[in-house]
């Protein structure tokens with residue numbers, strides 16, 4: 099064990115009520131919105147392959163042009179009530195929203211810089227009405243905040259000279275002041291989602307990241323902060339030098355999903371996912387493959403089956419409207435959740451032997467299991483193999499209880515679930531399983547008689 103002043107201060111999961119709620123979410127929405135949304139990944143008629151919110155660094159947009167884009171930010175179609183209604187219909191339980199991305203443009207009227215929404219034709223605070231609309235719709239709000247800030251003269255990628263350190267100390271104070279504003283202005287928010295913390299300057303600031311996290315949690319008891327904020331004494335991020343997670347949940351799953359439960363290391367975690375291959379801000383032309391609604395539903399099932407949440411990203415246009423592909427995804431996922439959300443909300447890792455037909459989830463605190471089925475075998479029979487001494491006592495198809503599926507017991511408490519001939523819904527479906535522990539191995543009976 100390596101002695102650390104600024105490593106993890108907790109082993110194991112957080113067990114308080116706020117974190118227990120976070121664990122029940124299953125499905126979240128990410129929204130990336132900012133100055134980059136005005137360009138949509140295009141400049142002078144040319145598209146750029148990289149993520150649209152990084153267009154400023156593709157060196158094709160002069161900094162002076164990019165850094166003045168905000169003077170055109172005037173989203174007349176911005177309607178946070180409508181945004182919240184779309185999210186509600188989709189079935190999301192939490193929202194993560196970009197208050198400031200790497201470019202430094204603040205969507206709240208910060209007093210720490212002039213590069214804010216107050217300096218735009220729109221003028222008004224974007225975040226307050228959004229927090230109010232989502233909170234009213236019963237969706238918890240988390241605030242995304244990029245530490246890296248390309249617009250700030252004191253930002254440093256590394257600390258090589260004394261001047262670097264003096265400048266970066268000013269930058270740290272600026273960062274703390276901005277975060278204090280966010281927690282003070284938006285007290286209903288539940289957590290902070292940090293990004294842009296991978297550079298050496300931050301890795302060398304372990305002590306500051308530790309004191310900052312403690313300061314923020316003192317300011318807002320119960321605040322939820324993932325593993326992207328901290329660095330330990332030696333510059334390790336996410337896990338400290340002893341392999342312990344620094345943060346309330348593992349925040350490394352960006353556009354990737356753990357393969358097995360072992361990959362999760364007993365942590366809480368969520369996966370943030372783009373609908374196109376890459377790109378978080380509005381991109382006029384989606385390059386490559388966009389995930390279909392069924393692919394997104396399968397990612398949701400995968401995440402919840404391994405004890406995590408899936409957060410699907412939306413990139414509204416500069417005018418505040420959503421592109422049709424994103425509205426379709428929200429509608430399709432919402433329609434699926436309307437029938438099957440019992441397999442997603444309040445669910446956790448089941449620990450049963452995975453089968454080819456799909457994923458298991460388990461209802462927290464109950465002996466109720468769910469089969470989320472994506473692949474029906476040619477036999478039309480789905481094998482279920484609970485752990486020894488457990489048997490399946492009932493199987494019900496969610497949403498269509500009329501479809502008579504039959505349960506056949508096989509060896510060691512296993513079962514086959516036979517689907518009706520020619521059964522197909524053309525989309526993933528869920529079977530709810532009731533289970534009970536076998537009373538004994540049967541030897542007791544022999545002894546009694």
Ligand SMILES: C[C@@H]1N[C@@H](C(=O)NCc2ccccc2)[C@H](O)[C@@H]1O
Pocket residue numbers: 130149151152293296352370378
């Ligand atoms: C949530 C996303 N994070 C930003 C990003 O730069 N990701 C790329 C990245 C991911 C992991 C380590 C370094 C860099 C993207 O712009 C999005 O905001």
